[in-house]
Amino acid sequence: MVKIAPSILSADFANLERDIQRISTADYVHVDVMDGMFVPNITIGIPVVASIRKTTELPLDVHLMIVQPVRYVEQFCDAGADLVTVHVESDTEENIHAALDKIHAKGKRAGIVLKPKTPAEAALPFLEKVDLILVMTVEPGFGGQKFMADQMEKVSALRALIDQRNPGCELEVDGGVDPVTCKTCIAAGANVLVAGSAVYKAADIPARIAELRG
Template sequence: MFEPVRIAPSLLSADFMNLGRDVALIEEAGAGFVHVDVMDGHFVPNLTMGVPVVKQLKKATSLPLDVHLMIANPLEQLPWFLDAGADYVTVHAEVLDADGLARALASIHAAGAKAVVSLKPRTGVGALAPVIADVDMVLVMSVEPGFSGQSYIEGSEDKVARVVEMARAVGASPLVQVDGGIGPATAARVAAAGADVLVCGNAVFATPNPAAALAEVARIADEARLAALAAEKEAR
């Protein structure tokens, strides 16, 4: 069954001096999420937004806050972001063992939020095996996390397809999100492979008309998804 692809504009590429304006703009333009990149300077070599920004965003928008924790100690900091109002919380498989991932997902769900696990480009999908049945979304990084404006890593769509296949094999259907170098030139590839949510930074906010850019990426992704579903149906 066809479900439109949702766009999650990344505030890392927004105008921090006019953040409220940019959030209102993407909400009016039809964004599905507000993507909030949290970096700690340890897991990734950059520092960005934190709890105070998430608290203010919660007051400023009705869109779900998709909080991506690129941090070394998520089990310690999860309560902070859950209390601040995060609706979806992403932890990285690279910083937690199977038990830690299970504990993180349980904490997120206990707070009434949606749990997401992210994989860096070099991390295999096997890292998801212990928790694939329990996640609400999987985030496939198509660039190395840490900085906006990077180019899409070729072949990332294959990883998206492997995540979809793994989930189907256990009867699960988490959303699949892709983050990194996503725009008009790459949206079709990941959407055709099974991506449900596309994180877009510069492809939206660095354009003269962010609302039009968002709509164009969504259109391209939806067309690719429809074509892929039609091909799958015909192949049966």
């Protein structure tokens, strides 16, 4: 079954608990953490993740768009993240491995993220270690961008690698996912879809989540 991870970047932050309750039929709560350095935007940090943890039983899928994430992954795990993903572009290969190890040592799931210009091959050093690979289908940093269909070739390549070398690994897509593009993502091999505005701007959120499952 395809899993849906609504991004709270599109929620009303003045009513965050309410908006997290509205996505209770989803599979993950996707939490975008931006530091203003790795991406040109600043969002939320560890205290907000800890607050979110108290409002939902859903797993927290925490996407770190920060430089040198190895510095903070343990704190995000302690704050209540169930899955922490780090960008392969955000540090050295050695430090990305160290970040993944720290996440696993906390008993949590660990993943890597690839920006649009990053090739599928960048995942190879981490393929056997990760629980999820996230392919960005927009440039990370802001919500509401147009879906990059040219990333589907990367998704298909990663699906083949995952099936061959780490079948338990999930393959997630984030950026511009809506009731049309979700079908393209699923056909390419993604099994977790992040959707922000497509969920939160829907008149009927549970119906939209069901629709995005394909």
